[in-house]
Amino acid sequence: MELAKTPGAKRNPNAKVSRLRKDIVMNKYVYLMALPVIAYFLIFHYAPIGGLVIAFQNFSAFKGIGGSDWVGLQHFQDFLTSPYAFRVIRNTLMINVYQIIFGFPAPILLALLLNEIRVQLFKRAIQTISYMPHFISLVVICGMLVDFTQSEGVINDIIVFFGGERANLLMDTDLFRTIFVSSGIWQEVGWGSIIYLAALSTLDPHLYEASSIDGAGRFRQLVHITFPALVPTILILLIMRMGHIMSEGFEKIILLYNPLTYETADVISSYVYRRGIQEANYSFGAAVGLFNSSINFIILLAVNYLSRKYAKESLW
Amino acid sequence: MKRKFSLGEAAFDTANHVFLLLFGLVCLYPMLHVLFASLSAPSRLAQHSGILWGPQGFSLVGYEVVLQNPNILTGYLNTLFYVVVGTVLNVLMTAMGAYVLSRKNLMLKKPMVIMVVFTMYFGGGLIPNFLLIKELGLYDTRLALIVPGLIATWNLIVMRTGFMAVPDGLEESAKIDGANDFTILFRIILPVTKATVAVIVLFYAVGHWNAWFNAMIYLRDRELYPLQLLLREILIANSTGGNTIESVSLMEGDQALVYVVIKYCTIIVATVPILFIYPFCQKYFMKGVMLGSMKG
Known part of the structure; x- marks a missing residue:
């Protein structure tokens, strides 16, 4: 009281x-x-x-x-002067940059194409099918990849049919990133398109009518109405994606890589897992992990700042 | 609305339909391949090369082996436990968090929102989390697969956005009738946000069903293994030089030939339940991804 x-x-x-x-x-x-x-x-x-x-x-x-x-910065120093530092940092960045260059635009393109379909049944069928891979577990996806890419697998059967030679594709350092990124696109492109289709569903149909009266064809509507409507979503998602530029996909790496492909497949987080958990070097693992997440966080802050300044869109 | 189609537009339309049809086939084929292979007679499948247009012969021998394997059965039951208990606790905690963060006049709301959203972009990472689980005595217990992931920040924010869209009038009239916040949350808010709740339940349940990494680092006792961890041994470990004991024990008493179909049968057994559920929630998916929910 x-x-x-x-x-x-x-x-x-x-x-x-x-x-x-x-x-x-x-x-x-x-x-x-x-x-x-x-x-x-x-x-x-x-x-x-x-x-x-x-x-x-x-x-x-x-x-x-x-x-x-x-021990102060000892572990950071040990990591950065080790021969593995360059390899894992390079692989982390390359895999993520490939994912952003090829994987990020894919769902946008799919949403734009689906948006042009007028037959609702067809559109919905394609959507349902395209979501399916998202719900299949990573372990199963990787199991299928291992099976399909082995030298007796279906992909090699097709390669031989067209006159190529059999090889275990996942053991090939030159192909690891390609397989990793393209299978990721296959799994997530449909699911990723939902958010863009959601953004398009709120678009006022009068805009299309008005532009149609003004004589704009469908292609010009795509460029001047549909795509601009997606830009805020694209920017926000791109910032969020940049916020995970150092951490995306490491469970899948651990499922797919092996000592033969470390040269192109080993990333910072998988290195942390091996050194930190498997070899129980907790402090060293934590240091490499902290190095990774700090750089990642700084990139996020920078991208968010740039986007707010130049495009008036930001996470906060 | 009627629009005139030019020739170019008609060509684009046709190309677009054809492209999307091919795209749909590419999405579907790998799963169909596995399904056809799982139903094939092992000897015919071993001789087959290339794309499968249907089962090669017909045999359920792989399914018999898989469904009689005690490890798979234990894994299945464990996974069901993690999915059911985990998802119930997930939704309960997430709903409470979302309710708190959707209140309008709460002095501590802002610091709480910041505290929650920050975790989406920065965290302790693998090693400190691993040590925490050991420190808390959760290592090698079922709880290790449930408690650390009780609230997925993303789902919390989605649910909060759903709760904020509930008209104030509903809550106020309940308050006048003397309802407390627990009653309002469970009797009013959750029932009117069914669509959002359905999506969140699906996200959590699928997450538990598909999870394997935490089980790998937090569990030693094979009796606690979820299905996905066993799948990893069957599907991946034996081909990348890891632990082969599991796949060998699967073959006991059967010809090695059966092994070619076993892989496919386990995939089907482990994947079909999820693939049957998601189309029913599909109409709600858009609610789970609205842009407004993302900005802190």
Whole structure:
């Protein structure tokens, strides 16, 4: 009941605290609901961020974070001067840049083509089929890739039919990225097109009517009405994609790569997994992981800033 | 509306239909190939080369072996457990979080939104998460596959957007009738946002069904393995030089020839349930991806 007296004390430095207390009492069930949610985020998202301090230690599970020795930037130095640093950074960037160049525009193109289809049944059938690969598990997709690309597999059968020679395609360092990126496009292009089709579904049909009266053909409508309607979505998705430029697809890498293809397939996260988890070099793994996520975060901030400045679209 | 089609437009239309038809076939064929192969007679399939236009002969021997394999059965039951228990807890937690973040006059809302959205772009990464699971005593328990992923930030934001679209009047009249926030969430908001909830349930359930990585790093006990981890051993590990024990034990007593169809049968058994469910939620998908939901 003490609370009832405080509302007048606006200039009091404690005013904010007392207002908050009142807010909590008034919304006690809302805050009660928030408790487990906040606890979840603190424990499973923020505690691991705090746990990154082991990147600056020689962490030992027996001594714990409090008792382990501090080594400063030693692990970062070790990583960056190791012969693997260049390889994994290059592979990470190349695979992601390929994914962005070829994989990012694919769903936009598909949405534009689907949008031109007037026969609803046909359109819906193609859409349903194109979503299907998205729902197949990564393990199964990779299992199918392994099976189809092995030297007795169906892809080699086709290559031989056209006069080529049999080879295990996944063991070929020159082909790994191509297989990785193209199978990714196959799996996600249909699903990725939904968001663009959703954006197009909110488009005012009068725009088309008006332009049609003005004599614009369908191609000009595509260029001047349909595509511009997608630009905000494209920009936001591109920023978000850049926010994962160093981390996309590492589970699939781990399923598909092997020591023979490390040269083109090993990325930073798969390297962290091998050194950190499999070889239990926790501190070194955490350092390489932190290096990765920091660069990634800086790229995100930069892209978001540029987009806000030049295109007036940003995540925040 | 009636539009005149020029010759160029008619040509484009035809080309577009043909292209999309081919595209549909490309999406569909790999799964059809697996289905046809799984139904083929092993000896005929081994001799076949090239595209499969249908099963080669007909045999269910692969399915018999797969469905009698105790490991697959355990994996299937484990996966069902992770999907059902995991998804129920996911939706419960996500709905509560979304309800909190969709309130209009909450002093701590902004810091909470920032705290949640930040996790989409930065995190501790693999190693600290792994050590946390060990530290919490979740290592090698079923909970390790459920608790760390209780709330997917993306789904939380989608659900919050759905909740914010509920007219205020509904909640206010309930409040006047004396309903508390729990009643409002479970009796009013969730029923009127059924479409959003359906999409979120599907996303979480498919996520659990398809997950394998956390199981690989957090589980030692094979009795707890989900189906996908066993699939990895059967489909991938033996061809990339990993653990072959599993695939060998599958073949006990059968000719090695059966192995050529077993792979395909396991894929079908593990994938068909999901492929039957998603078309029914399809009309709701657009709700799950609206642009407005993405900006913090």
